[in-house]
Amino acid sequence: MSPVYYLYLAALLFTIGAAGVLIRRNAIVVFMCIELMLNACNLAFVTFSRMHGNLDGQIIAFFTMVVAAAEVVVGLAIIVTIFRTRHTASVDDASLMKL
């Protein structure tokens, strides 16, 4: 097996995540799909790091993780705020800037 298969898997996971973002209406699940896409990218970075034989890819994956953690905190806070004002977590109902 060649490490390229990890790239195929990463592409597949990224695709599934992207399709999930388009298909699902629940904001939390959409957010989870974004996390899935970020994870798929990380897998690609780690695989490329192995292919090139240096650690730069792993550093980028590490920074991606940090940014993802920050993003999750803010994103979930936004979801909770939207849920408080609109009593729904559906992305369709958040169509107005202000209630």
Added chain:
Amino acid sequence: MTGLAAAASVTSSGEAVQFWILGIVAVVGALCTILMKRAVHSALSLAGTMIVLAVFYLANGAYFLGVVQIVVYTGAIMMLFLFVVMLVGVTAADSLKETLKGQRWLAAGLGIGFGILLIAGIGNASLKEFNGLGEANAGGNVQGLAALIFTKYVFAFEITGALLITAAVGAMVLTHRERTERAKSQREQSEARIREGKQVPPLPAPGVYARHNAVDIPGLLPDGTPSELSVNPTLRERGQIRDVSGESLAELKALEQRSEEWLGRSAEDEPKPPASGGAAPKEHKEGAKK
């Protein structure tokens, strides 16, 4: 996995077996994430996929990232997701109504097309051989990463710190709610309750205390019917109420019938089929008086 050769093109067969087994698990987990109806199930499937990815990181020589993946992603981020799912609750169920006609199928088709594009791109790239991390990891994976973070990427690292602080403050600002009007006193609340005329006394407690005291079992009203009010509205909305009034009434009825037979009284009023409605308990009371 070791990657000692300068430019190998095949990994060990053990890693291949691991890849094919865990890869399928990862894809199934990802599919479950987007196909499961409830957000909790999605979150758990995603956690499974993330654990599999952590194993893949380890297999790819990213030992630090593998551990961080488990600690940060499955440990912290997914638990945060679960907390929010609990906060947002039942009403977060996905609406199945399509706002745009045919949007789902179009999205699925686009997803498949995008996947084909990506995979074809990777297939056309010349990625036949790889170097392996044996040399880069020679002094230890964590040491190598640390050396890079604190030299070449030190500014990115510093900016990351600023980002984390901003995110923490942002989350607090977003979720903190300033109280704009005075809180209602207990007296005002009770007056408002009486004015509205709904449920003046405290809500009834759940559970049938002689048998069950779980919160998902409604308490029984004097006439034997389950009291909807005694169960948490969340459980009510999910339909997770366990109604035991029927079975317990039936058991009680059987018990009384047996005792009457033992006492030698003929059950002239033949036992009606036990219903969970209001008729059953009255019969019991009459039977007990006899």
